[in-house]
Amino acid sequence: MYSQVERLEREQLRLLQDERLRNTISYLSEKIPFYRKRFDQLDLQPEDIHSVEDLPKLPFTRKQDLQDHYPFGLLAVPREQTIRVHASSGTTGKATIVCYTPRDIALFSEVMARSFVAAGVRPGMLLHNAFGYGLFTGGLGIHYGGETLGLTVVPVSGGMTQRQIKLIMDLKPEVLCCTPSYAQTLGEEFRKRGIGPEEISLKYGLFGAEPWTERIRADIDASLGLRATNLYPTQIEEILLSLAGVAPHYQLVVTRTGTLDDLELRAEVSERVVQSLTQNEPIGEETAHDPAMRELQAAIQRAIKGSLGLTLRVSLAMPGTIPRSEGGKLKRTVDLREL
Numbered sequence: 319m320y321s322q323v324e325r326l327e328r329e330q331l332r333l334l335q336d337e338r339l340r341n342t343i344s345y346l347s348e349k350i351p352f353y354r355k356r357f358d359q360l361d362l363q364p365e366d367i368h369s370v371e372d373l374p375k376l377p378f379t380r381k382q383d384l385q386d387h388y389p390f391g392l393l394a395v396p397r398e399q400t401i402r403v404h405a406s407s408g409t410t411g412k413a414t415i416v417c418y419t420p421r422d423i424a425l426f427s428e429v430m431a432r433s434f435v436a437a438g439v440r441p442g443m444l445l446h447n448a449f450g451y452g453l454f455t456g457g458l459g460i461h462y463g464g465e466t467l468g469l470t471v472v473p474v475s476g477g478m479t480q481r482q483i484k485l486i487m488d489l490k491p492e493v494l495c496c497t498p499s500y501a502q503t504l505g506e507e508f509r510k511r512g513i514g515p516e517e518i519s520l521k522y523g524l525f526g527a528e529p530w531t532e533r534i535r536a537d538i539d540a541s542l543g544l545r546a547t548n549l550y551p552t553q554i555e556e557i558l559l560s561l562a563g564v565a566p567h568y569q570l571v572v573t574r575t576g577t578l579d580d581l582e583l584r585a586e587v588s589e590r591v592v593q594s595l596t597q598n599e600p601i602g603e604e605t606a607h608d609p610a611m612r613e614l615q616a617a618i619q620r621a622i623k624g625s626l627g628l629t630l631r632v633s634l635a636m637p638g639t640i641p642r643s644e645g646g647k648l649k650r651t652v653d654l655r656e657l
Contacts, residue, residue, distance in 0.1 A: 321432060385415050430463020443492040570584075587635070611634055
């Protein structure tokens with residue numbers, strides 16, 4: 319935990335969210351003519367917003383609105399009270415301008431510090447920040463968040479991959495921040511140099527600012543020796559218990575193809591499902607390929623993807639085939655990698 323706010327009970331947290339939403343709407347209506355006019359058009363008054371349940375009443379702010387009020391038309395304070403300007407690239411038209419007050423910078427820094435702690439990072443670690451510094455807001459936002467937490471920040475920015483590799487090997491940072499695609503670039507360069515993940519000091523990676531897939535995540539994990547997702551077997555168990563037709567017995571099997579790890583979930587189906595398919599006849603090969611079994615397999619994959627954001631290979635096992643506990647700690651994960 320970084321902030322006491324993270325320790326609040328759910329009801330207390332909701333009350334705080336409601337209060338801050340009311341304050342924000344009142345502030346916008348008072349300070350920014352655009353929002354005051356938009357609220358009037360909807361016959362909406364700040365007093366009409368009581369809680370987050372009222373969010374559907376509020377209008378969206380669209381990118382076109384930002385462009386129509388370029389550059390400083392949506393500021394809630396005089397421009398002279400801001401201390402920094404960031405902007406988008408403007409490749410689709412006018413750049414999106416964002417200005418920060420000192421309080422904004424402090425809030426941004428706290429949010430990033432909390433994000434670091436949530437990822438497992440702790441004060442005193444060394445952060446290799448390869449996000450771009452400049453008009454792009456990410457590099458400086460992460461930089462200030464790292465300093466707020468008490469990290470030693472290396473502000474290397476993007477590019478100059480050869481120097482980045484040298485700094486990582488020489489300074490031995492535990493934390494890497496950059497775009498997913500640049501993390502792949504670093505991993506590829508390490509492989510070219512014959513440097514294995516076990517020789518790299520990195521333990522935590524925070525990547526963003528562009529879309530990425532589970533395949534990219536797996537590639538980064540394998541090449542840099544990171545684990546971008548902490549998956550606890552109890553999370554899998556909770557999902558399986560919520561699905562009809564699945565028994566509470568499963569295994570997670572980890573294998574490796576080349577440099578990429580692969581995770582398979584072996585889930586045991588219930589006796590009732592098998593009986594409904596075989597009509598109490600002996601189980602044959604066709605049972606495993608029955609459409610109902612394939613649908614159950616797909617349902618498990620969808621549930622895991624929806625709850626955990628992970629795409630796993632799922633195979634179904636017949637009743638009684640997954641090992642049970644014999645008094646000791648049950649081994650849910652089977653690691654078949656040759657590391």
